[in-house]
Amino acid sequence: xxxxxxxxxxxxxxxxxxxxxxxxxxxxxxxxxxxxxxxxxxxxxxxxxxxxxxxxxxxxxxxxxxxxxxxxxxxxxxxxxxxxxxxxxxxxxxxxxxxxxxxxxxxxxxxxxxxxxxxxxxxxxxxxxxxxxxxxxxxxxxxxxxxxxxxxxxxxxxxxxxxxxxxxxxxxxxxxxxxxxxxxxxxxxxxxxxxxxxxxxxxxxxxxxxxxxxxxxxxxxxxxxxxxxxxxxxxxxxxxxxxxxxxxxxxxxxxxxxxxxxxxxxxxxxxxxxxxxxxxxxxxxxxxxxxxxxxxxxxxxxxxxxxxxxxxxxxxxxxxxxxxxxxxxxxxxxxxxxxxxxxxxxxxx
Amino acid sequence: xxxxxxxxxxxxxxxxxxxxxxxxxxxxxxxxxxxxxxxxxxxxxxxxxxxxxxxxxxxxxxxxxxxxxxxxxxxxxxxxxxxxxxxxxxxxxxxxxxxxxxxxxxxxxxxxxxxxxxxxxxxxxxxxxxxxxxxxxxxxxxxxxxxxxxxxxxxxxxxxxxxxxxxxxxxxxxxxxxxxxxxxxxxxxxxxxxxxxxxxxxxxxxxxxxxxxxxxxxxxxxxxxxxxxxxxxxxxxxxxxxxxxxxxxxxxxxxxxxxxxxxxxxxxxxxxxxxxxxxxxxxxxxxxxxxxxxxxxxxxxxxxxxxxxxxxxxxxxxxxxxxxxxxxxxxxxxxxxxxxxxxxxxxxxxxxxxxxxxxxxxxxxxxxxxxxxxxxxxxxxxxxxxxxxxxxxxxxxxxxxxxxxxxxxxxxxxxxxxxxxxxxxxxxxxxxxxxxxxxxxxxxxxxxxxxxxxxxxxxxxxxxxxxxxxxxxxxxxxxxxxxxxxxxxxxxxxxxxxxxxxxxxxxxxxxxxxxxxxxxxxxxxxxxxxxx
Numbered sequence: 001x002x003x004x005x006x007x008x009x010x011x012x013x014x015x016x017x018x019x020x021x022x023x024x025x026x027x028x029x030x031x032x033x034x035x036x037x038x039x040x041x042x043x044x045x046x047x048x049x050x051x052x053x054x055x056x057x058x059x060x061x062x063x064x065x066x067x068x069x070x071x072x073x074x075x076x077x078x079x080x081x082x083x084x085x086x087x088x089x090x091x092x093x094x095x096x097x098x099x100x101x102x103x104x105x106x107x108x109x110x111x112x113x114x115x116x117x118x119x120x121x122x123x124x125x126x127x128x129x130x131x132x133x134x135x136x137x138x139x140x141x142x143x144x145x146x147x148x149x150x151x152x153x154x155x156x157x158x159x160x161x162x163x164x165x166x167x168x169x170x171x172x173x174x175x176x177x178x179x180x181x182x183x184x185x186x187x188x189x190x191x192x193x194x195x196x197x198x199x200x201x202x203x204x205x206x207x208x209x210x211x212x213x214x215x216x217x218x219x220x221x222x223x224x225x226x227x228x229x230x231x232x233x234x235x236x237x238x239x240x241x242x243x244x245x246x247x248x249x250x251x252x253x254x255x256x257x258x259x260x261x262x263x264x265x266x267x268x269x270x271x272x273x274x275x276x277x278x279x280x281x282x283x284x285x286x287x288x289x290x291x292x293x294x295x296x297x298x299x300x301x302x303x304x305x306x307x308x309x310x311x312x313x314x315x316x317x318x319x320x321x322x323x324x325x326x327x328x329x330x331x332x333x334x335x336x337x338x339x340x341x342x343x344x345x346x347x348x349x
Numbered sequence: 350x351x352x353x354x355x356x357x358x359x360x361x362x363x364x365x366x367x368x369x370x371x372x373x374x375x376x377x378x379x380x381x382x383x384x385x386x387x388x389x390x391x392x393x394x395x396x397x398x399x400x401x402x403x404x405x406x407x408x409x410x411x412x413x414x415x416x417x418x419x420x421x422x423x424x425x426x427x428x429x430x431x432x433x434x435x436x437x438x439x440x441x442x443x444x445x446x447x448x449x450x451x452x453x454x455x456x457x458x459x460x461x462x463x464x465x466x467x468x469x470x471x472x473x474x475x476x477x478x479x480x481x482x483x484x485x486x487x488x489x490x491x492x493x494x495x496x497x498x499x500x501x502x503x504x505x506x507x508x509x510x511x512x513x514x515x516x517x518x519x520x521x522x523x524x525x526x527x528x529x530x531x532x533x534x535x536x537x538x539x540x541x542x543x544x545x546x547x548x549x550x551x552x553x554x555x556x557x558x559x560x561x562x563x564x565x566x567x568x569x570x571x572x573x574x575x576x577x578x579x580x581x582x583x584x585x586x587x588x589x590x591x592x593x594x595x596x597x598x599x600x601x602x603x604x605x606x607x608x609x610x611x612x613x614x615x616x617x618x619x620x621x622x623x624x625x626x627x628x629x630x631x632x633x634x635x636x637x638x639x640x641x642x643x644x645x646x647x648x649x650x651x652x653x654x655x656x657x658x659x660x661x662x663x664x665x666x667x668x669x670x671x672x673x674x675x676x677x678x679x680x681x682x683x684x685x686x687x688x689x690x691x692x693x694x695x696x697x698x699x700x701x702x703x704x705x706x707x708x709x710x711x712x713x714x715x716x717x718x719x720x721x722x723x724x725x726x727x728x729x730x731x732x733x734x735x736x737x738x739x740x741x742x743x744x745x746x747x748x749x750x751x752x753x754x755x756x757x758x759x760x761x762x763x764x765x766x767x768x769x770x771x772x773x774x775x776x777x778x779x780x781x782x783x784x785x786x787x788x789x790x791x792x793x794x795x796x797x798x799x800x801x802x803x804x805x806x807x808x809x810x811x812x813x814x815x816x817x818x819x820x821x822x823x824x825x826x827x828x829x830x831x832x833x834x835x836x837x838x839x840x841x842x843x844x845x846x847x848x849x850x851x852x853x854x855x856x857x858x859x860x861x862x863x864x865x866x867x868x869x870x871x872x873x874x875x876x877x878x879x880x881x
Contacts, residue, residue: 213731213738213747219720220728226714230677230706231729232697290719 012285014337018302025309032316039309041189045178046304048195049260050280052202052253053273054300056246057281061291062210063242064222065118066126067281071274072133073114074250076140077106081251082264083163086172087151096173096259103251110136111247115240130274137271144266167264178260195260202252207293209245218242222289279303279335306330354422356381356561357530362416364397364408371397372585375416379530379578384552384562386572386593388605388875389582395565398582399532403433403440421529437529439522441536445514449507454489456506457521463488492520496551498544512544519548523555530561537571538664549575567605567662569598569875581605602871629653629799629831635682637666637673644669644680645855651799651833656825658846658863659835662874667835667852668709671801675699675706677714686799700733705797707788709804709835711781715788718777722769723751723758725776725787730794761790766816782813789820800824803835818845839870 008016029036053071060068068074081103090098114132121128145162149155154167168174180194209215220228221238229235254273258264281291284299310330311323357379364372372394379385389395400407401414404427408414417424420436427433430440447456463484469477489502498516506514515536522531533552537545553575556562566572572579572593579596581589581604589596589604630651637644644666651657661667673680676696684691692698699706708714717725730736737754738747758772765786769779776784785805792800802821806814822845824830836842842849843863850860851873858873 208748211749213735213749216724216728216749217732220717220724220732223717223719224713226710227717227728230675230696230708230714232700232733234697 015283015285015298015302018283018306022302022305022309025306025313028313028317029309032313034312034316035188037186037189039312041185042308042312043301043305044196045192045260046308047301048178048192048199049257050253050276050304051199051296051300052249052256053277054253054280054284054296055202055206055293056249056253057277057286058206058291058293058296059209059218059242059245059249061281061286061289062222063218063239064225064289065115065239065242065246066129066288067278068129068246068250069126069274069278070114070129070132070136070247071250071277072270073110073136074107074247075254075270075273076136076251077110077247078103078251078254078258079140079264079266079270080106082169082255082258083147083149083154083167083266086154086167086169086264087149089151091172093173093176096176096255099173099255100252103255104248107248107251108244111244112240114247115243118243119236119239133274134271137268141267163266165265165267165269167266169258169262169264173259174262176259177256192260195256198256202249203293203296206245206249214238214241275335276303276307276331279331283334303331303334306334355379356383356421358419358422359398359402360417360419362398362401362414362418364394364401364414366411370585372401372414375582375587377578377580377587377590379561379563381529381561382556382559383578384556384564384576386576386579387563387565387582388567388569388572388579388601393582394585395582396534397585399440399534399563399565402427402532403430403438404428405430434525437525437527438532439525439528439530440532441515441518441522441534443534443538445518447506447514447517450505452503452505453493453500453509453513453517453520454485454502456517457489457492457502457524458485459521461524488524489520492524495523495555496520496548497554498547498551512540515540515544516548528560530563531555532563532565534565535567536564537566537568545571567875569601569872572601573598598872598875599868602875603866603868605871605875627653629687630833631683631685632670632674633683633685635670635673635680635684637669637678637680639666639669639672639678642666642669642672643855644673644852647682647852647855647857649850649857649860651831653831654825654829655847656821656832656834656845658842658849659833659852660837660839660842660849660870660874661852661858663837665853666855667837668803669855670852671706671803671833671835672708675704675801677706677708697733700729700795703795703798704801705729705792705795705799706801707785707792707803707805709807711784711788715791716776716784719775721773722762722767722776722779722787723754723772726758726761726790726794727754729791734795736794757794758790761786761793765790765820780810780813782809782817785809785813785817789817793824796828797830799831799833801833801835804837805834806836806838806841814841821845839867839874843867843870 026036026039029039056071056074057068060066081099084102085095085099117132118125118128147163149163154163156162156164177195177198178192182190182193184190210219217228217233218238218241220231221233221235225235280299280303281295282299283303284295286295286299307327307330311326314326315321315323355378359375359377362372362375363370375398387395402418406429409428418426425436448459463481464475464478465481467479486502493500493502496516496519500513500516500520504513506517509517519536522528536548540548549571552562552564564576576593579591579593579601580587581601583604589601628650633648635644635647641664647670659667659670669678672678673693674684676694676699680693684693686702686704691702712718717728727737731738735747737750739750740747755772761767762769762772767783767786769783776787805817805821809817818841821832821834825832834842834846846863848860849863849870851858851870853874853876858876861869
């Protein structure tokens with residue numbers, strides 16, 4: 001009994017309730033004529049697609065920069081990486097790797113200036129970050145039209161210039177990670193081994209990073225900046241490093257997402273990408289200045305699970321198509337719920 | 350109004366906060382036109398006594414007090430400060446309670462403004478009547494004139510120098526027609542010498558008009574100058590009451606620091622080897638801009654291997670010295686460590702020179718409350734000295750060595766008797782004493798040549814206190830670490846230090862050997878000591 005109690009406290013009531021809800025959806029699925037293997041397949045795939053984006057929250061949370069609402073900036077770095085690589089006609093795994101390389105370069109540059117900006121607005125990072133994300137998306141809306149890309153697969157068919165809103169990655173790196181070592185479990189469930197392995201590898205990298213001297217310093221900055229300063233740590237530098245890491249991870253995250261999804265979404269595509277990631281990590285149990293890899297994995301799984309399952313099960317039960325409405329209610333509702341929980345935890349201190 | 354009997358009688362007043370006695374059996378009288386000086390160290394109970402007199406909420410919400418207070422012969426027990434004001438008691442607090450955006454006049458007459466009728470009062474009541482600006486001017490000027498200080502009644506409070514704010518505050522109390530008793534809490538602390546003189550003079554005039562005055566101050570010379578009677582509080586008891594003319598500064602100073610002048614003979618440091626008097630830290634003209642603890646111009650030398658104490662009353666600047674040298678607050682001046690000039694303002698540089706600091710702000714600066722004990726203990730050493738790290742890939746990856754962290758943490762948990770579940774417990778869950786021990790362990794791990802400890806025993810229990818002090822003594826003896834200890838506990842410092850400097854008004858009032866008499870320390874704190 002004691003063990004169960006401790007487990008509940010450790011894991012948190014919130015996660016247990018959401019977990020049970022998710023479980024009940026899986027149980028309901030056959031009743032509502034939703035194939036269970038399709039559901040699991042979708043959940044696993046969505047988990048893999050979103051996980052690195054959620055992981056991109058961790059460095060900034062740990063260094064006390066708050067939740068990375070500026071994730072669109074990182075995503076833009078990823079989009080630039082993808083489009084540049086396609087312009088060079090690099091395909092397959094080589095193409096994706098090269099895209100990641102370019103993304104890292106852009107992400108580092110963007111992250112550096114983004115970090116400098118956040119250092120100037122200590123205390124209200126999250127609000128500024130939101131607007132950094134939004135305005136960078138707006139700026140890129142112009143740039144996507146103006147940048148001199150030539151690959152006919154990417155540009156508008158009529159004018160001959162400017163990138164399309166959605167570009168297919170088919171023929172480039174569609175499913176290169178998903179298909180690596182993948183195996184068929186049932187008729188409509190193919191386990192995307194490569195993508196899951198890659199995601200776990202990224203998690204391992206970040207977990208490792210936080211076990212190094214630099215990672216420890218970053219954690220201390222988030223935990224108590226005055227302590228860190230008194231221990232001779234350069235707070236501003238650590239914060240910039242964390243923002244760069246978060247931005248690069250955001251870029252790599254969108255590349256993983258695209259290779260599974262099949263399309264590069266430009267223009268307003270990145271606009272709302274930050275919110276699901278924020279919701280996921282908060283549901284995973286992270287607070288505003290503490291997040292672990294476990295938070296990322298648990299949170300992404302629960303959030304994406306509910307996001308896949310609720311609309312399909314509900315739709316079948318009530319026989320109308322309102323999947324998008326339900327999705328919005330669920331995802332934003334979860335953000336609100338998670339945010340109130342964060343504030344409660346703060347008051348307790 | 351009764352004509353006979355004292356203005357204020359305090360009889361057997363006691364007060365405890367949750368079982369700790371703050372005041373016990375306080376008795377004194379105040380006649381009309383008499384000036385009473387209330388002196389005592391920080392925490393002696395002066396403020397509590399005044400809070401009782403004023404019916405402040407802190408008192409009633411913590412269970413009230415025992416004993417009785419008679420004002421003009423009638424027993425009184427004010428339920429709130431407003432009642433006290435209405436009965437004719439005025440109080441000038443140490444912290445200003447003025448509105449910065451209003452002028453002196455508006456502040457002086459706040460809430461008692463003369464008003465004129467206008468038609469809106471018919472509708473909305475007297476709160477909307479017009480201010481009588483002319484009458485206000487006259488009354489403000491009258492109040493200011495009582496003080497005998499040239500104060501511009503139209504100046505905005507926000508633009509005033511501190512001294513003027515103080516006078517505004519006093520004028521406000523004087524404007525009340527029925528004022529009978531005026532209590533001033535450290536009125537001269539923010540004043541310049543000449544302003545203080547004016548204030549004291551005007552207080553005397555007020556007293557001659559029949560107003561009773563209680564003045565709280567730690568400047569004994571002022572107390573001697575203007576009061577008729579002195580009450581010395583120490584640890585919540587009145588230990589000395591006398592007519593000012595019957596006592597001396599020495600006597601008061603001795604009473605203030607408490608206990609007698611005799612020292613325990615158990616001092617280990619009595620004859621320390623000081624054959625080679627090498628100066629490890631030389632401080633010249635140091636200034637530190639630390640809020641509430643300003644340091645203006647401080648110079649002193651610390652000898653290698655000694656324990657150097659820095660004492661003084663709160664707010665006089667003693668805390669500014671270590672915080673400035675370690676780079677926590679903006680500072681300037683020349684500081685030489687082992688002959689090398691230090692770059693002030695950068696904690697990293699100070700740490701690299703093997704200085705360490707146990708901050709008085711345990712929770713703010715000293716600890717990572719939401720991290721485990723082992724993190725707290727080794728973090729600084731890890732960041733500055735690359736200890737507790739394992740190197741991989743030719744130093745490219747510096748991996749945290751949790752085994753080494755655990756080992757050293759366990760060692761200190763045993764050595765300092767830190768009460769905890771294990772080395773992974775979060776520091777927030779520990780008691781103040783154990784947190785303080787962790788702060789010390791953190792500094793010891795650095796193995797510093799010079800260790801600053803600031804208020805090491807503040808807010809911790811007796812058992813932890815003795816462990817902390819013993820450990821400091823031990824580290825000084827065994828490793829030869831030079832220690833600079835900053836503390837408000839003079840007696841504790843006298844038990845452990847070799848020399849003690851007393852800081853007053855942001856400057857060093859004097860440096861004395863620890864075995865000097867308490868009288869001389871008391872006098873230095875009170876600003877009447879002879880500088881050495």
